[in-house]
Amino acid sequence: MIQVAHLVKSYGLGRPALADISFEIARGEVAFISGPSGAGKSTLLKLLFRQEEPSEGQIWIDGRNVTRLHSRAVAQLRRRIGLVFQEFRLLPHLTALDNIALAAQVAGASKRASRTRAYQLLRELGLKERYDASPFTLSGGEQQRVAIARALINDPAVLLADEPTGNVDAEATEEVMKLLLRLRERGATILIATHDRHMIERYGTRVLRLERGALIGDLARESGG
Amino acid sequence: MKIFSWTGLVFRQTGTSFRHLCWTHLLTAVTLAIALFVFGAFMLLQTNLEYLVRGWGEELQISAYLNNGLAEDRVGALMKRIETMPEVARARYISHAEARRDFQTALGTRSGLLDGLPADVLPASIEITLKPAERSETSVALLAAQLQDDRDVASVEYPQQWVEKLELVALVVGWAKWVFGGVLFLATFFVVRSTVRLALLTRRDEVEILQLVGAPEELIQAPFVLEGLIQGLVGAGLAVAALWGFYLLMQDQIALFGASLVPFGRLKFLPAERLALLVAIGLLLGTAGSLFSLRGFIRTWHASRAQF
Numbered sequence: 001m002i003q004v005a006h007l008v009k010s011y012g013l014g015r016p017a018l019a020d021i022s023f024e025i026a027r028g029e030v031a032f033i034s035g036p037s038g039a040g041k042s043t044l045l046k047l048l049f050r051q052e053e054p055s056e057g058q059i060w061i062d063g064r065n066v067t068r069l070h071s072r073a074v075a076q077l078r079r080r081i082g083l084v085f086q087e088f089r090l091l092p093h094l095t096a097l098d099n100i101a102l103a104a105q106v107a108g109a110s111k112r113a114s115r116t117r118a119y120q121l122l123r124e125l126g127l128k129e130r131y132d133a134s135p136f137t138l139s140g141g142e143q144q145r146v147a148i149a150r151a152l153i154n155d156p157a158v159l160l161a162d163e164p165t166g167n168v169d170a171e172a173t174e175e176v177m178k179l180l181l182r183l184r185e186r187g188a189t190i191l192i193a194t195h196d197r198h199m200i201e202r203y204g205t206r207v208l209r210l211e212r213g214a215l216i217g218d219l220a221r222e223s224g225g
Numbered sequence: 226m227k228i229f230s231w232t233g234l235v236f237r238q239t240g241t242s243f244r245h246l247c248w249t250h251l252l253t254a255v256t257l258a259i260a261l262f263v264f265g266a267f268m269l270l271q272t273n274l275e276y277l278v279r280g281w282g283e284e285l286q287i288s289a290y291l292n293n294g295l296a297e298d299r300v301g302a303l304m305k306r307i308e309t310m311p312e313v314a315r316a317r318y319i320s321h322a323e324a325r326r327d328f329q330t331a332l333g334t335r336s337g338l339l340d341g342l343p344a345d346v347l348p349a350s351i352e353i354t355l356k357p358a359e360r361s362e363t364s365v366a367l368l369a370a371q372l373q374d375d376r377d378v379a380s381v382e383y384p385q386q387w388v389e390k391l392e393l394v395a396l397v398v399g400w401a402k403w404v405f406g407g408v409l410f411l412a413t414f415f416v417v418r419s420t421v422r423l424a425l426l427t428r429r430d431e432v433e434i435l436q437l438v439g440a441p442e443e444l445i446q447a448p449f450v451l452e453g454l455i456q457g458l459v460g461a462g463l464a465v466a467a468l469w470g471f472y473l474l475m476q477d478q479i480a481l482f483g484a485s486l487v488p489f490g491r492l493k494f495l496p497a498e499r500l501a502l503l504v505a506i507g508l509l510l511g512t513a514g515s516l517f518s519l520r521g522f523i524r525t526w527h528a529s530r531a532q533f
Contacts, residue, residue, distance in 0.1 A: 079439030080439075091434060105231075105233070106435065107438075114230075
């Protein structure tokens with residue numbers, strides 16, 4: 001599902017942010033990218049959803065070479081990828097419901113269908129009472145659940161999450177992880193970047209360890225979570 | 226299906242931007258309106274100069290003012306003499322009463338100004354229209370001299386020299402509108418560009434989130450282009466309304482002081498094609514400002530992203 005071959009990302013002259021990274025993640029697999037801050041976790045994710053272009057190497061997602069896509073195809077690719085970020089990235093002037101529905105509308109669903117589906121997701125995530133709340137009035141955990149609902153609304157084949165529990169408390173972390181891993185039941189491939197060891201120990205089935213831009217370990221473990 | 230969904234999204238985003246940056250958008254529209262008004266005022270002047278030239282050139286060639294108290298038979302004989310001249314297409318006698326009536330009509334609501342003045346305050350005249358082939362400056366001057374020598378004619382006026390001078394003035398005004406308008410449009414273009422840039426900066430997060438959820442560039446850019454178009458349209462609308470007000474004001478002044486200068490004593494408003502030009506320039510400025518701003522913003526954004 002995700003294939004990465006000899007990936008290099010450099011910014012100027014110094015040490016590359018990513019150096020010769022190669023790995024494969026099968027369809028339906030859940031993998032964690034671990035490593036300290038500055039290891040290159042976020043950079044790797046940005047390259048996967050083409051927010052940035054690699055200096056060298058290739059990335060294939062679902063058989064398509066991501067590194068060779070033109071801008072229109074990049075937009076199409078992102079509609080098939082669910083993205084979750086540490087800082088939630090919700091639009092402050094939209095309600096929780098509209099933040100979620102936005103992704104479906106961008107993918108071409110009508111406003112009514114988008115809102116109906118968004119409401120279903122809010123209900124599934126236990127947030128139906130907060131459907132018209134502004135992101136400002138939601139707790140960190142609630143905001144992340146809304147962000148996850150937005151990532152799920154188009155039934156993505158791939159879910160990429162960058163420190164999804166970085167801004168939520170311990171109780172909410174559990175909840176967020178359960179929600180993310182629920183997508184595995186639908187056959188989606190999930191890649192989560194985190195430096196939280198406890199989370200990896202608890203949920204990690206496969207861990208890609210990055211350090212100073214290099215892949216120093218690819219460990220498959222017994223199923224967690 | 227996608228197009229309907231996206232259209233709704235674009236309109237909602239544009240509406241949000243107008244709500245958030247209401248005053249900025251309004252000021253931009255007013256700036257646009259001022260530039261378009263100045264350009265439109267030049268066009269109004271040009272239109273009326275052309276109208277004047279056409280009126281003088283095609284309708285009234287020479288006015289021969291008659292001696293006061295000229296007997297009817299002498300007027301008849303003079304008319305005959307004029308009509309038999311080979312250069313003359315037609316001649317029309319305008320009596321004292323008719324001249325007064327025409328002037329009163331031109332004065333409109335201020336026609337009372339003539340009350341109390343003698344009935345023959347305006348001289349009787351003969352308006353002579355020349356055959357098209359005889360309308361050169363030389364022919365008109367020769368005929369005017371010939372008429373001036375007639376013992377029944379007090380004075381002769383012919384606007385031929387003015388027609389040619391006015392044609393030149395109309396031409397100069399036509400060019401001046403592009404020079405002045407061009408400078409103003411350039412300034413306005415930068416104002417629109419700055420407004421859209423401000424809107425883009427205000428909505429930077431929104432643009433980024435839309436990109437992350439897979440919105441194509443057209444969908445991201447469309448609300449900003451629509452904003453530019455609306456600003457252009459509102460600016461043009463305001464300019465046309467102001468020009469109409471200006472036209473009514475001038476019309477009033479012309480009726481009072483210069484009714485005889487313009488054909489039928491009335492000014493002419495901008496014809497449809499010139500109004501369309503004004504609106505088109507407004508739309509073009511709004512759209513171009515948006516597109517250039519977007520291009521610059523996206524270029525800078527890509528560059529800044531690549532650094533982190």
